[in-house]
Amino acid sequence: MHELRIENILTAKSIEAIKNRFDQSVSPNQITFQKTKPEFEGDITLLVFPLTKVSKKSPEQTAEAIGNYLKANVPEVTAYNVVKGFLNLVIGDEYWIKYLENQESSIKNQEPATxxxxxxxxxxxxxxxxxxxxxxxxxxxxxxxxxxxxxxxxxxxxxxxxxxxxxxxxxxxxxxxxxxxxxxxxxxxxxxxxxxxxxxMFDQEFKKQEASLPDGHWALEKASMPLRVEIQEMLRKWESGDPKTIELWKKMxxxxxxxxxxxxxxxxxxxxxxxxxxxxxxxxxxxxxxxxxxxxxxxxxxxxxxxxxxxxxxxxxxxxxxxxxxxxxxxxxxxxxxxxxxxxxxxxxxxxxxxxxxxxxxxxxxxxxxxxxxxxxxxxxxxxxxxxxxxxxxxxxxxLPSGKMKSREGTVVDADDLIDEMIHTAKAKTQELGKADDLSAEEAENLYRMIGMAALKYFILKVDPKKRMLFNPEESIDFNGNTGPFIQYTYARIKSVMRKSPIPSPKSQTPANSLHPNEKSVIKLLHDFPKVISESAETYNPGHVANYVYDLAKEYNQFYHECPILKAEKEEEKNFRLQLSAATSDVLKNSLKLLGIDVPERM
RNA sequence: GGCCCCGUAGCUCAAUUGGAUAGAGUAUCUGACUACGGAUCAGAAGGUUGAAGGUUCGACUCCUUCCGGGGUCACCA
Structure with missing residues (x-):
């Protein structure tokens, strides 16, 4: 399955191209691809600069030679253009369509744990x-x-x-x-x-005792403070296995x-x-x-x-x-x-x-x-x-916006309080929008919890773990824009469409015309999913998944606005878009799962 | 003070690990509701990437120095 991915095909063929055109051998790690910037034509871009050393030609000439070879020898490459040292490759619609059709199985095809x-x-x-x-x-x-x-x-x-x-x-x-x-x-x-x-309470009493010491705070006096003596005595008792102390310890x-x-x-x-x-x-x-x-x-x-x-x-x-x-x-x-x-x-x-x-x-x-x-x-x-x-x-x-959390100043944000607050906010917002009117009480409570927790989890996980982050309570309960609820909403919206018209089986094949730009953008993102997982795993950074799933939701919403699904002009087009939507909902759900976030069928 | 981490739009965060004209959200302003779900979408504006040097085809990213913020250097955990 993996070797069918376009990057792998292109890497192999680029090496071949260099062999063929410049009679030089390069290793796969010398070949680097990146996504083509939106302002240029193409889908995947080969960075040619590193190859000029072996080609002994200008970046443009090198890119031209490789592009020419790839277009001639890789059916998926339908066009190419060269901008400075960048070789932009256009990948034909057939590849993307085929990918979408196989996407379901490719997600489930996991290798055994190594x-x-x-x-x-x-x-x-x-x-x-x-x-x-x-x-x-x-x-x-x-x-x-x-x-x-x-x-x-x-x-x-x-x-x-x-x-x-x-x-x-x-x-x-x-x-x-x-x-x-x-x-x-x-x-x-x-x-x-x-x-x-x-x-x-202990801390407060201890400080009182400390404050009542005569000036100077001599070590001797500190050491003989009643609470200090008692606490050390208790630790000794614990370490020697005193039954009463152990009992208390177990109870508390x-x-x-x-x-x-x-x-x-x-x-x-x-x-x-x-x-x-x-x-x-x-x-x-x-x-x-x-x-x-x-x-x-x-x-x-x-x-x-x-x-x-x-x-x-x-x-x-x-x-x-x-x-x-x-x-x-x-x-x-x-x-x-x-x-x-x-x-x-x-x-x-x-x-x-x-x-x-x-x-x-x-x-x-x-x-x-x-x-x-x-x-x-x-x-x-x-x-x-x-x-x-x-x-x-x-x-x-x-x-926090007020600075560091300090227990002494009582600015520590309690986990349980915060969780409650998030859920209450989700409830208020949902009711305000009238989104849960036809749900049972239990379903509704479940939904508030799901949304509130999504907001909290996404807000925290989207930041690179290594970096210090600021938790602004007001921003964390905003459910618009780059937030967990926004992604959940996109999912629920797809589900709503699909309830109205399930995907027919057998699935229809290709869309009537060539891919709409918004369709292609979504499929390309779906195609990225496996890479995002491995990158995230290698760097131990859930932020990559968070940013990815947001991009996907955003891209899908654009598609949704531009392209009618149920009201599509042709039956094949409608079916294709349903299929695209279903695939997107799967990836949204799976991505959020990686962040520990659940998705509602409606919200 | 020694060592370690961090400085990116007003604010909160990105930037494929050295690649093209540094991107999103939010806030501000403007547009799209007889809606396949408006918790949406489109547009405007917003930057000397803390500062100065250096490395090279190319630097937010690597090196040096400085400035600013944080952490840590316990017979604490």
Whole structure:
């Protein structure tokens, strides 16, 4: 199927042309095509500049020679023109029409998975509810996973819950002291929000104590603050397995998980496996100790363990505290090993961490440490980790019009609030337009949810993950223009047409006349879909899919305005346009699926 | 301060990874409703790609310096 694609034919034939006309051999990667700019005639353009070195002729002469050869030897090429060093090729309508006819099968024809990729994302702390930053993380995780699957990879989605540590103890202690036995049921609060309330309470009380210290803030006084002493005591109890502390910890974490699962359901988040830091940090400690005995880490006199990364241009990094307790990175080391072990059968080729860019340094360090451990055979998968490579999918922070989100200033956008707001806005807008008047209450609610979530997801995913982005609440609820609902609308509109007149079977063949320019534009975009998927998968950037699906919707809408479908002059024309519409709706739906967005049949 | 990332229309984002005259949305102005669904479409206006050099057939993209913004350098996570 793939070798039938025009780019591949042209690449092969261009090499042939150069052989034939200039008696030179070039490799496929020296041949680069791009879409022809709209202001020129043609569909595909060969860049000739790189070839002038082998042709030893001017760009124009080279282009002319190759164009001439292609027109003579490739039936799909019906015309060509040369502008400076650009060889613009016109691809005949027959090719595009044939592509459309086969498009359905070409989408389903997936090669079997060749590679296994593990994607870690979400990775919440169990001391507070999810916020806007987590939303970007989760949406990226969902989407990148879908895109990799579509690109023919086997994907294992995993979560890593940060469920232990001093910050978790803070909400526990506050609840114990001031909670009066409050529960999610008694307070009618979502569990993660309830726990978050006590986390905040601890922080406030702690600050009060701090403020009441005499001037100077001496370290000694700080260290002896009652809350500080109590919190450290609680952590020690937890680490020594004190039953009452563990019970409390389990109870409160349970509340948080109940809360998270609601948010996850709203966002469409699912995992094949969830890891808990409380279950992997001990393994991490063990590995670090082994590293010490193999001589790649150093234990200092006070008992703390360090790795020296100055040879790699970084610093020394602590791996175990002098009291033997683990730090953040220790657990990550254990988790890598645990995962490779758990999924030994799957032979993981790549392990992707979807984590914000404030942790760029952390992952640089982590990857170097893993490399050292593998090199010293501490990890039982050989020097190359059994062929697995590690990759940090680093994404930028989400800013608000008022600046950074700061919990201290109460400007953090809560995930659940935001989701509710999006759905309510979708509802108001839909009712205002009278779009849901003949739907049942349940169907209507479902629709509002679909639209609201599409707006949110698209707004966030269209931005290149690497870049810092601005979340403007007012713009995010705009459903016109380059938005999720706009694309959903285009889909629903096609479905509406198709309800009025299904595609006849057997399908009619070619349109009566040659392709209308708008028809051709749409088909060309449909033709791009597989390329967009692979490009998106290679760069881990859902933004490419988002931009593509928007272009397609826009292009289709133009076609829709220019070309009557049901009122087409001839029967063949009508059928062809129905077929084109059906194919477009499929690609719209499939593209949005890659962004974790659902489509309504009507809206 | 060291290291890392980012500066593109008023605003929010693109630009096929070094290719043609840098494109969309939004906001502003103008046009298309007896509609196959107007959550649509068409048009106008909007740019010295932060600045200056350099590399080459060709630079938003690569290199150097500077300016501006952010992140990170914990026995925190």
């Amino acid at each position: 590679e296994t990729v593990m994607v870690e994302f979400s990775s919440p702390n169990t001391n507070k509810p999810l916020h806007l930053g987590h939303i970007r993380n989760n949406l990226l995780g969902i989407s990148v996973s879908e895109i990799l699957k579509a690109a023919g990879k086997k994907v294992i989605r995993v979560n890593l819950v940060n469920d232990r540590g001093i910050h978790i103890c803070k909400s526990m202690l506050a609840w114990q002291k001031w909670g009066n036995g409050e529960t999610p049921e008694s307070s009618k609060m979502k569990g993660d929000h309830l726990v978050g309330k006590y986390y905040v 974490n349970g509340w948080v998980y109940d809360g998270f699962s609601k948010t996850y359901k709203d966002l469409g988040v699912e995992f094949e496996k969830t890891y808990y830091e409380s279950e992997t940090y001990l393994l991490g400690k063990q590995i670090v100790e082994e590293g010490v005995s193999k001589g790649i880490f150093k234990k200092r006199d006070d008992g703390s363990v360090w790795v020296d990364l100055t040879g790699d241009g970084l610093d020394e990094k602590l791996l175990l505290r002098s009291d033997g307790t683990s730090v953040y990175i220790t657990q990550d080391i254990g988790t890598v090993m645990q995962r490779l072990e758990d999924f030994k059968e799957s032979k993981i080729n790549k392990l992707i961490y979807v984590v914000g860019n404030e942790q760029d340094y952390h992952f640089k360090v982590l990857f170097l440490i893993i490399k050292k451990l593998a090199g010293a055979k501490v990890l039982p998968f050989g020097e190359d980790l059994g062929g697995a490579s590690l990759f940090h999918l680093s994404y930028g922070m989400v800013d």
